[in-house]
Amino acid sequence: MRLAEETSRADAASTLDISKLGISEQIVSALSRRGITELFPIQRAVLEPAMEGRDMVGRAITGSGKTLAFGIPILDNIIRHQSQHRRKQVPSALILAPTRELARQVQREFKASAPSLSSTCLYGGIPIMNQVRSLRLGMDVVVGTPGRIIDLVQRGALDLSEVKFVVLDEADQMLAIGFQEDVESILSYLPARKQCMLFSATMPSWVNVLSRKYLNNPLVIDLVADSDQKLAEGISLYSIATTAPNKHNLLPTLISRYAQGGKSIVFMKTKKDAESLSRSMARIIGSRALHGNMQQFQRDKTLAAFRNGQFNVLVATDVAARGLDIPNVDLVIHFEMPNTSEIFLHRSGRTGRAGRKGTAVLIFTRRQQQAVRTIERDLGCKFEELHGITDGVGSRIEYSDGEGSLYDKHDSVEEKFRRRNHFSDHRYGKNGRYQVSNPSFRGYEGSRKNYFSGHSDSPHARQAQTRRKQFLEYDDFQDDHGNERITGRESLQWPSRTTRPNAYNKAESNSSGRSRTYNKHKPSL
Structure with a gap:
């Protein structure tokens, strides 16, 4: 069976007035109060076939508004059904997300768009019995990570027998984290008659296999295939070459120049490095860390403070920040080279979201030049290389x-x-x-x-x-x-x-603690 018999593409420049879509007045009013009056391309392309009950695979650049794309049709259907039938105790919709942060954001989006519907967010890191008790109250929509969802299903606390809508959000990242088995186990518990929507920024082989196995003649909504661009148009890309010891010196100046007082996310590879950089730069740039070793209440507190502007520089690992949808992030800094082009795509997608402008800066060493070229080739983008940046102490570099x-x-x-x-x-x-x-x-x-x-x-x-x-x-x-x-x-x-x-060829440090590069040849005295 072919993956899709037809492909729908939307005009990337067109929008559509939400009030003219014929959806529930409750949703239109809720969106209007939040300043949302028009749909972005993927939302417009998804809405009509989704409301007809079609299975689909949605592929779009990161930050293009996927949550509302699948949220509006699901919420509208549930609201219309409840107006004719008694409310059920078991969920009608299940949304799977790769990380707890993304799951929480999706659930907040659903709650804000349809306040009358009940929803809950299920993820690890907090006592499971609290979640069991919330499910007993009855939920219209369940959002969660695959690991905690399958745990609750196997305990008998979560009944999926009457789910009519299932969404896999950022499916490629579920694969990267290792949720393949959990996802397929969850899908096996669902009824045969359901609408399934899968959204992904990239399409690895597992995502294609999943769509063939569990989706019924899916429609493909692809806003990337006809374009080499995989990043949002509003993201400006810069690269800067330096030595490894000098990265710390560049950071304050890059943040000052390109964030200009707004929010920045600095990406690291490991939890240890994220914590170390955040502590060492806290007094200079007011940074805090976000990584997997933090307890859930610490993560929530840190993200809430970042959202509210209590601090403006978040130093995060790839896994911890995956799927974050923080409003108005002005700058993403790749302090360490991402392992793959897909990781670069997801990192950079934290800025320039939903039509806003943003900046992404990649810091690299000369040995990593080929990796920079690989990212440009894979994503169809081009970096503008920075020169003459001044470090935090005052030296032109x-x-x-x-x-x-x-x-x-x-x-x-x-x-x-x-x-x-x-x-x-x-x-x-x-x-x-x-x-x-x-x-x-x-x-x-x-x-x-x-x-x-x-x-x-x-x-x-x-x-x-x-x-x-x-x-x-x-x-x-x-x-x-x-x-x-x-x-x-x-x-x-x-x-x-x-x-x-x-x-004296060896490097030493001056009173500010800055390191310097020493050359083999020195002038004779």
């Missing part, structure tokens, strides 16, 4: 000829080094530019302390200072606006611990 070393664009200083020390070109790199490693040339504002500890009164140190001061002008250490990049001549000295180049 530029990049060398591809070897990954940082350097500062002060041609006058570099030329004086070249003339005085007669360096050969290979010590300047392929482009003939000296790659500065001494932090005095990077520009550090606000401290008159020597950057390196040691015996500053040693003969070698005095010789180094004298030699440097002979050809370094104070004006060489001003930025483009004439501001002082360092605050005094006492900063203009070589490391005074030793004059042996090999001994």
